[in-house]
Amino acid sequence: MTVSPIHQDTINAAVWAACDTFRGVVDPSIYKDYVLTMLFLKYISDLWQDHHEQYQAQHGDHPELIDELLKSERFVLPPPAGFHALYQARHEPGNGERIDRALHLIEESNYAKLGSVFQDISFNSNKLGDEAQKNDILRHLLEDFARPELNLRPSRVGSLDIIGNAYEYLIKHFASTSGKKAGEFYTPPEVSQLAARLVDPQEGDEICDPTCGSGSLLMKCGQLIRERGGSKRYALYGQEAIGSTWALAKMNMFLHGEDNHRIEWGDTLRNPKLLDAQGQLKHFDVVVANPPFSLEKWGHEAAAADKYRRFKRGVPPRTKADYAFILHMVETMKPGTGRMAVVVPHGVLFRGAAEGKIRKQLVDENLLDTVIGLPEKLFYGTGIPAAILVFRRNKRDDRVLFVDASRDYQEGKNQNQLRAQDLYRIVAACTARQDVDKYAHLATREQIAAHDYNLNIPRYVSGFEPQQSVDLNSVRAEREQLKGELLVLEEKMASYLKELGYE
Template structure:
């Protein structure tokens, strides 16, 4: 665990005994986010004042400079306007994170000041609206009265103040942020885990959807079940013009939607480059206005979730080409078809789903057959079990494309590509590289991959169960019966010698009347060979 991650995790100790992980992560993540906004503003102030960061190497000095500049009526308005233009926000000096943390160290911190800071940001700047709603500073779980709540939050502020947020680039901060989500997901189970995709799985999917599109100067990514937003963010690591990406995402859970907004801002995504919506992906299509087709679509939807599957959806342009709707009890194909509908003809889609989508029949079989007949399914990658928080089931990553010139499907069985962890199995960088390189080459590798023709898939009645195409059976080594017989003979001889020795030892024992019956009984047992 890195020093940064250790410090973040340490800050959780003040809340651990008061509430469960699914709740205290909201406080920590909200406060870390506020610290990031505050610390970034101070660094920007030094830059705008045309001063060196070496001369203003502490936040005390930076805050003093900020106060001096705001006290100058000729400078104040221009400074605030420039901060808002470049950062998207400004914070009054009295409400800066470091100022509040210093007050906490002096035991003069007031909860109302932090609350006012949140309210000011949320009401003044649209991108922060609702982002601090889950940091409930009036909750009795923080303490029975204002004084106790003050003490609890003061303790958290003091611990978080030790973190040098600006000493790392934005990606490291984002990684630490996702580390927290991951840590708390493992404690909180499905409550927290439902919005978290392990980073290496996310990384693998991002690499695949970026292939062949690296040089696009304008690139759009869409995640209709975006969770924390990590799937979308990872794509930029594999594009040559990452600053020009447009992020489009939707999330049903409001708390999780807010986390995704925070995560994108933490990674330096400008408000004009993100279009995010808090809503139900399946019941009402979004986006419906331009742009509604994207260069890449990435998804890790809730597995086998329930949905309405109302007959009216047969007229919906997302689903009407496939003859059937995904069943009410399993929305997996509804999510897949929604994402695929929003993919550009030149784009690539990657979606994580349970293995059942590969072989289940009825309506799902009809949809799968149509996708295969259209040549839409490019690859099927079998992932190891127990990779995701909240579920131990093995999953599959399906790669889809439009307008392919063939209908073959490339199968990769990566089910054994993992490192065993304490709670979850993990992919390593080497595992990801092996999977992506194999996907690029699209060649058969014994017991790992196979390029199946459409005719082969048709012969299998459009069943995509991976073992039908990639044989991973390992023959056991033949047993040497002669050696086995000899070994058994040796064991029997050793046993007989041990029993003889034990019989002789017991026979030579001196014993009194009280133990006579027991000793004779034991000797009888040895005589009978029991």
């Protein structure tokens, strides 16, 4: 039987329809977690059923052998915990309790991979109303995900990042509430892909995202390594401050078979948890991040006494954490192979005071490698343009490449998008590290110092289109010719009027 592939638009439409079940009952910042958790449960249930049917077709007369083969799968789905069992019982009382029990069974059966992932989500919560209302809401939710078009078997899903993409879709629609207030700016796939290419992850690398969100940027790095050589010999590390988003990252890793990962829950600036055996900051070959822009209340009070000495180059401002994240990332790069890419607001390039002193230090230490200006309206939740800063421990020169990619994009109604040719042009310029008229400039440290360490891109890359010079003599001659032609026309008009009897 031919299985038709599922499209992300279909998943997004179903996710949005499922949200209707909660509207007017639960705040959007909360019900996205219910919807995405149910999406996860449906996917692993379809995956498990797919494998069960394959084994049954091969060994139908040997149920004991099928059970043994299922035990060798990379995860275990106890029969009562599957989506289809929950769906069959949807008209019975206790939907919330049954779903919670199923999630806990899945967690316990796969504790090494999913331990504590569902501790912050309860389908049996009073937030969903009294027992009758809650049971009815959850029945509708189960029915939303049981529709035939949401058959999420591997043969239909392919390589889709279903959790990450659906999360992006919800953040897009809730940017004015849950997304914006929580500082959650999902990294668009094209920006993640660009950041991954800029740091060029290799087989054997340890890769970290200290503000990993739903894990999309980490997975893009892993995907790039696999595409090049098929190897999964790398390790992914991440930390995420928001509990529900940390859970999404863990689910995302699980869905994509990224078993060699360590994702911690906690505030990276106040309480970094990715430490080595000696209790110091662990070092990584690759560090990538899209931290929340200009985060306030980030832990400024304790920064000067930071036991990891992350702020030895200076303490960032109390109300802007941008350089706090940058300095943390710089300190976690491996001495020999370390390289990093971080998405930042443009203010990071030119703001003065403490940030100016930190910026000067990073340039003088020859750590800053590349500054890339991106188009506006790329990110959900904010329309401001961003930049990507690339740092390296072992640079091949002592210059800084500036790239103005702000004018290359596909324009959308609410959000712009980087195209494949835009990504290629940026990466090609970064690889060549040569001047490109109105696009890229390789600046010396003396040039940067002459600009008082201001990294504002137009200071180095001019997008000015000079107007063609005007030949005044030619303009004057053309004017005299036109005046002569006008005089002839006026004489003809006067003659016509006279013939008609008008003086």
